[in-house]
Amino acid sequence: MELDLLPLNLPSDNEKLTVIAGPCSAETEEQVIETARQLAYKGCHIFRAGVWKPRTKPGGFEGNGEAALPWLKRVKEETGMLTSTEVATPEHVELALKYDIDILWVGARTSANPFAMQAIADSLQGVDIPVLVKNPVNPDLELWIGAMERINQAGVKRIAAIHRGFSSYDKKIYRNLPMWQIPIELRRRIPELPIFCDPSHIGGRRELIAPLCQQAMDLGFDGLIIECHCDPDKAWSDAKQQITPDILDYILGLLVIRDQSVTTEGISALRKQIDDLDNQLMELLSKRMRVCREIGHYKKEHNMTVLQTSRYNEILNKRGAQGSLCGMDPNFIKTIFEAVHEESVRQQIEIINQ
Ligand SMILES: O=C(O)C(=O)C[C@]1(C(=O)O)C=C[C@@H](O)C=C1
16 A cells, blocks of 8 residues: 655754654643743744653653643744644544644554554544654564554545664663664655654664764654753653753754755766676676575585585675675675575575475
8 A cells, every 4th residue: 555645744943854852751831831942942843742651661750641731732822833742542632632732643652553553543534633653663664654554544644754763672872773774665665755763762862862863864864853851851751862952953053964956967977887886796696696506406416405504604704804804894794695695595495305
């Protein structure tokens, strides 16, 4: 199924970029209004605040619920900013609409659950409101697209994806692994779908927000959703990843926004070189596979196993080291040769079973 989309039609902060900013959670009326005022002063057009907070464990602050929605309404009245919040159930949708929230987003735990997505989609039948869908917690592109298809089937055409990274046991650098290849594949599959980056949840730490924003711009993302708090150290949730409106302004000021309208004419000669090199790679690969098939016949005649671990290891180590010397990431080389070996094994298995 293809998504039937319309432009989001959201105000941009500096012509090219849509920024949504505000606290992780709407804690108190004062905190919401103060943060919103500071953001509006810095030229921010869209305010975010979590009202219902899905926490990993019980006992944490789970949001003020409906009580916080009039605060967001006040933000809109007093600053002119659009407001947005996370919805996870049809009741949330109903209440958000009742309080004139302008933009809804669906969180990563909800987009991972088709039943929850369908219930939200059903509650949005006939409603024209932009809906931003975060990637599911697990790196499953089909699930992410499926979540957006459900919303789209309900008649919502202003849809965007939010890349918030993927949950992982390894939290050494990032809170959620960016796995950029997944939003890149989403862009390849649905080029007209706007993609926002959520550097706060990917990074989980203030220091990572600026480089993550830049990376998103380098990849041609359409917007950013960033957690901002008037007093981040005192935040009731996700304190480490929230920044002040001042810092946000500083980060956005330094951001280099790439020009997507530049034509690729100037690099056509270089692309021709790439085409020639790719052709050579293809020829070499097919020559290599021919030799592998020959080995396959030999293995069949001599009743040998296809998998030869010590040779496979030798190749991975040798080529990995060679890759480093040529300025390439050894993991990249490993991935390439793993794939080559996989195909070689597949072809040999076919041969020995003929
Ligand atoms: O050297 C072999 O035995 C091969 O069949 C070639 C090859 C390869 O593709 O490089 C394939 C399978 C083996 O596991 C090891 C290496």
